[in-house]
Amino acid sequence: MLLPQLRCEVLHANQEIVRLGLVLSTFGNVSGIARDTGLVVIKPSGVAYEALTPEDMMVTDLDGKVVEGKWKPSSDLATHLVLYRAFLGVGGVVHMHSEYATSWAQAAKPIPCYGTTHADYFLGPVPVIEKLGADEVGEEYVRYTGEVIVRCFCDANPIDPMSVPAVLVAGHAPFCWGKTIDDAVHHAVILEYVAKLALHTEMLAGPTTGIPHHLLDRHHKRKHGGQATYGQRQGQD
Amino acid sequence: MLLPQLRCEVLHANQEIVRLGLVLSTFGNVSGIARDTGLVVIKPSGVAYEALTPEDMMVTDLDGKVVEGKWKPSSDLATHLVLYRAFLGVGGVVHMHSEYATSWAQAAKPIPCYGTTHADYFLGPVPVIEKLGADEVGEEYVRYTGEVIVRCFCDANPIDPMSVPAVLVAGHAPFCWGKTIDDAVHHAVILEYVAKLALHTEMLAGPTTGIPHHLLDRHHKRKHGGQATYGQRQGQD
Amino acid sequence: MLLPQLRCEVLHANQEIVRLGLVLSTFGNVSGIARDTGLVVIKPSGVAYEALTPEDMMVTDLDGKVVEGKWKPSSDLATHLVLYRAFLGVGGVVHMHSEYATSWAQAAKPIPCYGTTHADYFLGPVPVIEKLGADEVGEEYVRYTGEVIVRCFCDANPIDPMSVPAVLVAGHAPFCWGKTIDDAVHHAVILEYVAKLALHTEMLAGPTTGIPHHLLDRHHKRKHGGQATYGQRQGQD
Amino acid sequence: MLLPQLRCEVLHANQEIVRLGLVLSTFGNVSGIARDTGLVVIKPSGVAYEALTPEDMMVTDLDGKVVEGKWKPSSDLATHLVLYRAFLGVGGVVHMHSEYATSWAQAAKPIPCYGTTHADYFLGPVPVIEKLGADEVGEEYVRYTGEVIVRCFCDANPIDPMSVPAVLVAGHAPFCWGKTIDDAVHHAVILEYVAKLALHTEMLAGPTTGIPHHLLDRHHKRKHGGQATYGQRQGQD
Secondary structure, three states, X not given: OOOHHXXXXXXXXXXXXXXXXXXXXXXXXXXXXXXXXXXXXXXXXOOOHHHOOHHHOEEEOOOOOEEEOOOOEOOOHXXXXXXXXXXXXXXXXXXXXXXXXXXXXXXXXXXXXXXXXXXXXXXXXXXXXXXXXXXXXXXXXXXXXXXXXXXXXXXXXXXXXOOOOEEEEOOOOEEEEEOOHHHHHHHHHHHHHHHXXXXXXXXXXXXXXXXXXXXXXXXXXXXXXXXXXOOOOOOOX | OOOHHHHHHHHHHHHHHHHOOOOOOOOEEEEEEEOOOOEXXXXXXXXXXXXXXXXXXXXXXXXXXXEEOOOOEOOOHHHHHHHHHHOOOOOEEEEEOOHHHHHHHHOOOOEOOOOHHHHOOOOOOEOEEOOOOHHHOOOOHHHHHHHHHHHHHHOOOOOOOOOOOEEEEOXXXXXXXXXXXXXXXXXXXXXXXHHHHXXXXXXXXXXXXXXXXXXXXHHHHHHOOOOOOOOOOOOOO | OOOHHHHHHHHHHHHHHHHOOOOOOOOEEEEEEEOOOOEEEEOEOOOOHHHOOHHHOEEEOOOOOEEEOOOOEOOOHHHHHHHHHHOOOOOEEEEEOOHHHHHHHHHOOOEOOOOHHHHOOOOOOEOEEOOOOHHHOOOOHHHHHHHHHHHHHHOOOXXXXXXXXXXXXXXXXXXXXXXXXXXXXXXXXXXXXXXXXXXXXXXXXXXXXXXXXXXXXXXXXXXXXXOOOOOOOOOOO | OOOHHHHHHHHHHHHHHHHOOXXXXXXXXXXXXXXXXXXXXXXXXXXXXHHOOHXXXXXXXXXXXXXXOOOOEOOOHHXXXXXXXXXXXXXXEEEEOOHHHHHHHHHOOOEOOOOHHHHOOOOOOEOEEOOOOHHHOOOOHHHHHHHHHHHHHHOOOOOOOOOOOEEEEOOOOEEEEEOOHHHHHHHHHHHHHHHHHHHHHHHOXXXXXXXXXXXXXXXXXXXXXXXXXXXXXXXXX
């Protein structure tokens, strides 16, 4: 069996997002990539989480061809693959229909950076990509979703996907990622929390702009990059 | 004892909706139908959920005559029966006063389809039926409730009850249904979740119209009908 | 020891409101009355719930004189006593600073009857009594609170306290009651739930008036009084 | 090992704020001070809560110099120290990014005193300190945060920090304190609860001013100071 360790990590992460309350029913999926071989491990589609074993995980190449496994891969696979191909620092991807982040996605609004909780993980607003047009939701809908995400990070005002490791798909839900699968899951947890804080902040008729840039920057650098001072190891992410 | 298997399923489903947090106190009831004999099994009225056994379940015919059982059937029985008579594909019905769906019912507003979570299960808004008039809340109030629901699905712009398996009764609460009892309970879970997402979406001053039709259609067909691609079995519901 | 059975019931009810999430810290108290002797049993003031035994419960007469017990009675005793003296059908009283009912009290707004969940237990809005004046919050503040509640139910448009078994004290929190201690606790649970539903209903910009009177009446009578049809026993409350 | 008892208390309090749902991930820290020696015990920075032992706690002097311990102290240490130096009655400090209090901080609004739950613990609004300027978020950012808090309590309209034992840092989160570490944690619990009540109160379009001063005062004195009547011991805090 290929990639036994990665299969276990991907299985565990898929179960973890359910346990953390981020996923209702089968509304979520996590994948991981082995960068040396370019092989991706992802949950199968529509199988109950509690029944899954490492053997049930699907292994595909970066074009989506199944390399090993008896099921159909998660129906969102094509989006994951586009992200892995474009964002080379990414080792894990999480998709979920979690309550608060999905509400922002449904409202088609980016999540403003209202505080340092947000700034610690996302260097600016969590962007939202527009709803796809009628001609983009055919056969290739899931792949187009990934491509629109990538365009959003690479357009005229590029965003570093490692500094803003999440995006909202309007009318749908978020995708999150990270250097490792654990990071991707952690970013999913934080995204849901800052989405909740930001909703309550707006309900309090708070500021409509985020915190000032110097504060955003200050907090983010405390945890990221060469000058990071937070935690026990320099440069810890 | 008639229908021992169906009694167990109905009992289990009644306990499940409590366990899932959809029902406070005795504010809920689930029934199932044996289509071959036209016999309906439903929870008795006002008996504490934890004390119920399969023997306590009530068996009635489609006119509401008790065929077997020592209690009075659930006070909402007449509504369930109208739904079984009109919607022939329905095998189970759930009524509940769950927090978010009931809030939409109290606000007398249909739940707009704001995202793909909704679209995966409901092909359009979850409709609301208007409050009954003073002359409709007498002896036959519960039956009228069912009839107004049926009219709502069969009027000038008919809605397929299998594509939109839930309705809100204004000033009251939702009814949900499905091909099986399990489906009905699953639709109840999803209804409550999309009601919550939609409330938060409106609080974010999101779009007042739902997602575009092509996206709604695309997502729903991914899980339903002959072209369904989601999950492991074609056509799985 | 006087009233051993009533002491156990009162202790249990005090623990139950914590377990049900209605009480944070020591923000709540339950009492019960033995109508034959006019003796009231209530929780002592400020003692941690988990440490309480039946012996710790305080017994007082209807004037608040301690008849048995080693502690000071709950600081809200005087309000409970006024309610017992004025509302002769009441056997138990609950005070709590529960999240949603307290928010309505803080907003100084009655909870409108927006649906049948409410109507099943409260025959009309849950009223709010105005904040006491500066001259009413001295020594006799707690007693005045009770007296203002009683005036609210007995004024020009009297409300039957057994049909609306709860009130909000503006800027403070609710009091609930019932024929028995169990009923009072059950009404507290329902009050908190309808307060939550009503808040969400208002957030949805729902109707600013409640459900029509005929529907309110219809639902309430289904569970209460001689024509009650709900549950297994006629007239069950 | 220095201060073994205080180390245990600080460790326990750090774990308690996670268990109470006030802290997600590592977004929080508690410290305590031994006033006789001026030594402060605080959690290390960025170490997972579940792995911590009393030995992991860091001991520093009031200038932040590590006296004992193998880790870096919590990154918010400098703020804690400013509070200990300025508020001499304080024995414990809690920082957390809890959901509701942080939302008020993000909205940059003080929490008005809307009811007696608040008044029992905070003699007036919980103040908010303004976001720091670009020149204040450099090297000394964490210390400046503490100094702005102290200025807020000591300015033209001074606030007694023992009567209002919490503050919101705009765009960031709250700090709470108390005579003991236990008090500080208890104030954190209450702050989060009144923040939640106040948010819901505002959503109900409640009064924009708080409860009248006489009621605020009455309730607070019931639990605090020489005339306190609440609980079993006079003057209990």
